[in-house]
Amino acid sequence: MAVVEVRHLRKVFDGGRVRRRGAHGRVNAVDGVDLATTEGEYLVLLGPSGCGKTTLLRTIAGLEQPTDGEVWIGGHVVNELPPRARRVAMVFQSYALYPHKTVRANIVFPLRAQGIDKAEQAKKTEWASELLGIGPLLDRRPRQLSGGERQRVALARALVREPSVFLLDEPLSNLDAKLRASARDELKRFQRRIRTTTIYVTHDQVEAMGLGDRLAVMDAGRIRQLGPPVEVYDDPADIFVATFLGSPPMNLVPRDGVLVGFRPEHLLPESLVHGDDRLVVPFQVDRVEHLSGDRHLYGTIRGLGAETRVIARLPVTVTSEVEPGQEHQFAVHADRLRFFDADSGERTEPMSVRTGS
Numbered sequence: 001m002a003v004v005e006v007r008h009l010r011k012v013f014d015g016g017r018v019r020r021r022g023a024h025g026r027v028n029a030v031d032g033v034d035l036a037t038t039e040g041e042y043l044v045l046l047g048p049s050g051c052g053k054t055t056l057l058r059t060i061a062g063l064e065q066p067t068d069g070e071v072w073i074g075g076h077v078v079n080e081l082p083p084r085a086r087r088v089a090m091v092f093q094s095y096a097l098y099p100h101k102t103v104r105a106n107i108v109f110p111l112r113a114q115g116i117d118k119a120e121q122a123k124k125t126e127w128a129s130e131l132l133g134i135g136p137l138l139d140r141r142p143r144q145l146s147g148g149e150r151q152r153v154a155l156a157r158a159l160v161r162e163p164s165v166f167l168l169d170e171p172l173s174n175l176d177a178k179l180r181a182s183a184r185d186e187l188k189r190f191q192r193r194i195r196t197t198t199i200y201v202t203h204d205q206v207e208a209m210g211l212g213d214r215l216a217v218m219d220a221g222r223i224r225q226l227g228p229p230v231e232v233y234d235d236p237a238d239i240f241v242a243t244f245l246g247s248p249p250m251n252l253v254p255r256d257g258v259l260v261g262f263r264p265e266h267l268l269p270e271s272l273v274h275g276d277d278r279l280v281v282p283f284q285v286d287r288v289e290h291l292s293g294d295r296h297l298y299g300t301i302r303g304l305g306a307e308t309r310v311i312a313r314l315p316v317t318v319t320s321e322v323e324p325g326q327e328h329q330f331a332v333h334a335d336r337l338r339f340f341d342a343d344s345g346e347r348t349e350p351m352s353v354r355t356g357s
Contacts, residue, residue, distance in 0.1 A: 044201075090167040107125050154171070251311060262332045285322060
């Protein structure tokens with residue numbers, strides 16, 4: 001295991017690279033990032049497409065050279081080291097398996113490149129294939145495997161190198177929804193068994209919340225917030241995190257230069273929010289969306305100085321009393337309210353709002 005740290009890291013792409021993306025000039029793909037893992041941690045880089053998360057991962061791997069700043073792995077600066085010397089293993093979105101080689105040949109390829117003798121190759125291949133449950137697949141070729149099986153082969157090929165760090169770049173994005181759920185579970189159990197420091201890139205919130213010991217939410221080349229998943233979800237540092245994380249996203253209601261935020265699952269019928277320390281608002285429900293286990297209620301609330309479109313997410317068991325086309329009394333407990341400066345978008349101190357019924 002090893003600690004990974006980046007200090008004041010910047011990666012700027014020049015105009016030629018940018019023009020291929022349909023933009024102009026120079027782009028700060030990674031813009032002054034400071035980040036450190038702990039040993040054996042599962043750290044997830046989460047953000048929208050183009051936010052810099054994959055560039056950051058590739059720079060740690062040595063596949064991109066930083067414009068400024070340092071990459072530290074295991075207590076050493078590795079800026080000048082080639083990828084193979086950094087003791088990291090990267091699993092790509094496409095898995096990058098050799099289609100003409102068998103599973104066995106794919107797994108041993110990096111060992112052959114290192115000059116490892118055949119007996120040790122066989123020993124490591126058996127160990128990795130047993131750990132990942134792919135022993136019966138060793139004589140097949142990638143085209144004969146399912147997406148989940150290809151993923152496990154890619155992990156086995158990385159594992160036999162005995163890396164200090166795993167770097168995973170959206171390895172589940174090509175799987176269907178059902179397979180992704182089981183693959184997430186496999187990845188988490190696998191990492192818990194080997195306890196190797198892992199940095200995982202994704203734009204999928206479910207993956208991020210389910211896999212990460214900590215989340216680093218990125219936007220425009222910067223880390224907007226870093227912390228445990230529940231903390232980042234419950235206490236977003238700014239409007240970007242509040243509205244990016246969560247499906248549906250956090251509701252934001254303008255009031256006196258402040259945006260009052262609350263999660264859809266915290267906007268409930270008044271009868272379900274007990275105590276006097278609460279915000280009660282009339283909620284005109286326009287539409288009810290029926291989802292598995294939940295109902296999303298779309299409509300408008302009044303009572304904070306402006307009419308605002310919001311979404312409530314309720315368990316199916318409490319929605320029978322809520323009909324579209326009618327106004328209902330809804331409430332949010334005061335400790336579920338979050339406040340943001342309307343100009344900067346940053347979290348601000350709690351303020352007094354109308355409470356009670």
